[in-house]
Amino acid sequence: xxxxxxxxxxxxxxxxxxxxxxxxxxxxxxxxxxxxxxxxxxxxxxxxxxxxxxxxxxxxxxxxxxxxxxxxxxxxxxxxxxxxxxxxxxxxxxxxxxxxxxxxxxxxxxxxxxxxxxxxxxxxxxxxxxxxxxxxxxxxxxxxxxxxxxxxxxxxxxxxxxxxxxxxxxxx
Amino acid sequence: xxxxxxxxxxxxxxxxxxxxxxxxxxxxxxxxxxxxxxxxxxxxxxxxxxxxxxxxxxxxxxxxxxxxxxxxxxxxxxxxxxxxxxxxxxxxxxxxxxxxxxxxxxxxxxxxxxxxxxxxxxxxxxxxxxxxxxxxxxxxxxxxxxxxxxxxxxxxxxxxxxxxxxxxxxxxxxxxxxxxxxxxxxxxxxxxxxxxxxxxxxxxxxxxxxxxxxxxxxxxxxx
Numbered sequence: 266x267x268x269x270x271x272x273x274x275x276x277x278x279x280x281x282x283x284x285x286x287x288x289x290x291x292x293x294x295x296x297x298x299x300x301x302x303x304x305x306x307x308x309x310x311x312x313x314x315x316x317x318x319x320x321x322x323x324x325x326x327x328x329x330x331x332x333x334x335x336x337x338x339x340x341x342x343x344x345x346x347x348x349x350x351x352x353x354x355x356x357x358x359x360x361x362x363x364x365x366x367x368x369x370x371x372x373x374x375x376x377x378x379x380x381x382x383x384x385x386x387x388x389x390x391x392x393x394x395x396x397x398x399x400x401x402x403x404x405x406x407x408x409x410x411x412x413x414x415x416x417x418x419x420x421x422x423x424x425x426x427x428x429x430x431x432x433x434x435x436x437x
Numbered sequence: 438x439x440x441x442x443x444x445x446x447x448x449x450x451x452x453x454x455x456x457x458x459x460x461x462x463x464x465x466x467x468x469x470x471x472x473x474x475x476x477x478x479x480x481x482x483x484x485x486x487x488x489x490x491x492x493x494x495x496x497x498x499x500x501x502x503x504x505x506x507x508x509x510x511x512x513x514x515x516x517x518x519x520x521x522x523x524x525x526x527x528x529x530x531x532x533x534x535x536x537x538x539x540x541x542x543x544x545x546x547x548x549x550x551x552x553x554x555x556x557x558x559x560x561x562x563x564x565x566x567x568x569x570x571x572x573x574x575x576x577x578x579x580x581x582x583x584x585x586x587x588x589x590x591x592x593x594x595x596x597x598x599x600x601x602x603x604x605x606x607x608x609x610x611x612x613x614x615x616x617x618x619x620x621x622x623x624x625x626x627x628x629x630x631x632x633x634x635x636x637x638x639x640x641x642x643x644x645x646x647x648x649x650x651x652x653x654x655x656x657x658x659x660x
Contacts, residue, residue, distance in 0.1 A: 407578070408543045415577040424575025 267352055272297040275319070275354070282316075283308050288359075298355040303341070306358045307372045313345060313354070314377060321345035321354055324378035327385060329392040333418035337361040339369055339394060360394065373399040391416035481616065487532075487558065488614040489520040494531035496551070499538020501565040501597040506535060509607075514600045519607060528554040533610075535603075536589075539567035540580045552587045560610060563589040564603060566596045 267275060269292040276287050276299065286305040291298045301309045313321040326344040337359040345354045360369040373396035374381045385396040386405040393414035396402060404411060413420055461469050493516075497506055506524065509516045516522060525531040528551045540548055552561060563583050566572035569592045571581035583589060590613060593606040 406543075411542075413577075420577070422575070423577035424571060424579075425581045 267297045267354060268292075269297070272299065272354075275299070275313075278316075278319075279309060279312060282312060296353075296355060298357055300357045300359060303358040303360055303371050306341075306343075306356075307374060307377070309356065310343060310345070310374055310377055313356070319347070320349060321347050321352075323348060324374070324380055325353070327374075327378075327381050327388065329388045329394055329416075331392060331416065331418045339392060341371055341388070341394065343374070368393045368395045370395045370397055372397050373402075375399055393417070484615045488611040491519075491521040491533045491560075491611075491614075492523050492525045492531045493521055493533040493535060494528055494551070494555070495524040495526045496534060497537050498540060498544065498548075499567065501537035501567070504597045504600055505537040505564050505603050509600045509603050514604060516604065516607065519604070519611065521607065528552075529556065531555055532559045533562065534559070535562045535564050536568040536583050537564045539572060539574050540583050541578050542580055543578075545580050545583075545586050548583070549586050560590045560614065561587060562591045562593060562606060562610060564593045564595075564606070565598055566594060569594065572596060 272290050272292055276290055279287055283305060286302050286309050287299055288302060289300045291300070310324075313319050323346040324343060325346045326342070328342050328344075330340045330342065332338060332340060339360040339362070341358045341360060343356040343358075345356060346352070347354075358371060360371060363369055371394060373385055375385065375396075376398070382400070383405060385394075385399055386402060388394050389396065389399075389402050390404045390406055391414060403409065407415070415423075493506065495506060496502075508514060510522060510524060521533070528534070532555060534548075534552055534555065536548065552559070561583075563569045567574060567579070568583045569589075571579050573596075575581070580586065591606050591610045593602055595602050598606070
């Protein structure tokens, strides 16, 4: 895990090679995170993977979070791991909600990390994030004819209301 | 008599016949025969055979599968005592499906297809809270009750049900198969006397006890 000064050093080196790619850093609970420009996510992750001295060669997780009241709304999280130094680095790309029927888009990183294939499909399945350049971006866990993106915060939870004896008066 | 030289089983049969012949006659013989011979209809005999030779489908959905198809067929609970030890791996050969766990909306068409592939007559047990009502999974991914997409004969409550509860439900299903419609719900719901015939249906007059029980239940309900 890079400490807070180490995170700033990484940021400076990335800014030297890819100007304007890093929007900010955060270091909380011993976890280093870097917020990057979604348009340059492929370049940043490639830089972190290939640059000597960094070598974050393993994508241990790719996932999406929905910070609904906040804007930009979606955060795509890339958890990188350096096996040699046993250091983890979190890279976040924040995506705005484009509106009614449009879906937020970001570049696929399957060319860099083949393990991202299934995880990007899962992110598409539950959050409706479109990963440009993914070889087979279809639903992976839900049925193919499912409508909606159920892990978004504005999606109804579902189920059926059940009247128990303790709340039957509340339910009417 | 030369019975000692014969087959032992044959010897026993011969001695029983020799005992019966001449020892009993008249009313005693009639009662002896009545005590040992059962006459019934073909349908009842068929249902008796069906209820005691059920082939369950080897099928598990979730955590209830540990309790139902695995635990109750092994030595400690041993469903073989009730004639259901032959788990079939193909729905074509099975006549009972136990839904053991929550059914997700992606799994529901598969379960329905398995049920459709089973041959008649067939029965289905919905085991546990999840497959009966969705249970704690009141969300977008789980079917809220398996009877939304297939007929269920028996619901077993519990999360998960004890193996004893599964066996009790199984014996209830056997009683249902044998044509006894009494599932005990009248006693549980304090509904004695509410049978159709107790209200003076077209086919029979209620007995005095049934009419009194009906009146009592009606007064209790209206009070």
